[in-house]
Amino acid sequence: EADIYQTPRYLVIGTGKKITLECSQTMGHDKMYWYQQDPGMELHLIHYSYGVNSTEKGDLSSESTVSRIRTEHFPLTLESARPSHTSQYLCASSWGKEGYTFGSGTRLTVV
Amino acid sequence: QKEVEQDPGPLSVPEGAIVSLNCTYSNSAFQYFMWYRQYSRKGPELLMYTYSSGNKEDGRFTAQVDKSSKYISLFIRDSQPSDSATYLCAMSAAGTYKYIFGTGTRLKVLA
Numbered sequence: 001e002a003d004i005y006q007t008p009r010y011l012v013i014g015t016g017k018k019i020t021l022e023c024s025q026t027m028g029h030d031k032m033y034w035y036q037q038d039p040g041m042e043l044h045l046i047h048y049s050y051g052v053n054s055t056e057k058g059d060l061s062s063e064s065t066v067s068r069i070r071t072e073h074f075p076l077t078l079e080s081a082r083p084s085h086t087s088q089y090l091c092a093s094s095w096g097k098e099g100y101t102f103g104s105g106t107r108l109t110v111v
Numbered sequence: 112q113k114e115v116e117q118d119p120g121p122l123s124v125p126e127g128a129i130v131s132l133n134c135t136y137s138n139s140a141f142q143y144f145m146w147y148r149q150y151s152r153k154g155p156e157l158l159m160y161t162y163s164s165g166n167k168e169d170g171r172f173t174a175q176v177d178k179s180s181k182y183i184s185l186f187i188r189d190s191q192p193s194d195s196a197t198y199l200c201a202m203s204a205a206g207t208y209k210y211i212f213g214t215g216t217r218l219k220v221l222a
Contacts, residue, residue, distance in 0.1 A: 033209075040214060040215075042113075042215070048208075090155070097162075097203065100157065104154045
């Protein structure tokens with residue numbers, strides 16, 4: 001079954017730790033995205049990729065980094081987590097303009 | 112001013128009611144419009160995709176786009192308690208695969 005998977009679903013971590021949020025999709029989509037979502041706020045694009053070895057920063061400034069070594073995999077890394085990084089992170093993928101498929105999200109809490 | 116404005120609600124309606132959800136936007140370059148449904152603790156799920164102006168119907172859902180007024184709507188007929196969720200609008204211009212999202216409207220359908 002074609003889908004997009006995010007792990008972990010929930011993560012509580014201490015300040016200063018390095019973390020990687022995983023995102024994989026089985027649909028063969030060439031475009032992938034990371035969004036940040038806070039309660040009552042719109043989704044903010046933080047990174048996107050239009051193909052292997054192609055990554056761009058989104059509209060919202062973020063201290064995270066991403067990589068796209070394989071079509072299906074688009075991990076997001078925070079080198080040193082801070083409480084201000086507490087949020088929900090949503091990964092999505094698409095083929096064209098006809099909408100994104102989203103993962104279930106990772107809810108990150110930095111204490 | 113935000114590019115996409117959406118009333119956050121909450122909007123409470125009785126079961127069986129017709130629900131109207133709306134978004135306004137300021138960028139006349141937007142041509143691609145989407146509606147997503149997001150249940151609590153889940154990722155957004157694509158409901159409707161529309162290109163340019165006009166209406167599109169899918170089961171109990173109808174999407175309308177009025178580009179002259181920069182206004183889009185999602186109608187839900189015969190609403191059910193299972194429709195209780197947050198509904199997000201999203202829009203995009205030609206030449207980009209990035210979408211701008213609204214803040215979402217929280218809908219509660221009361222049994």
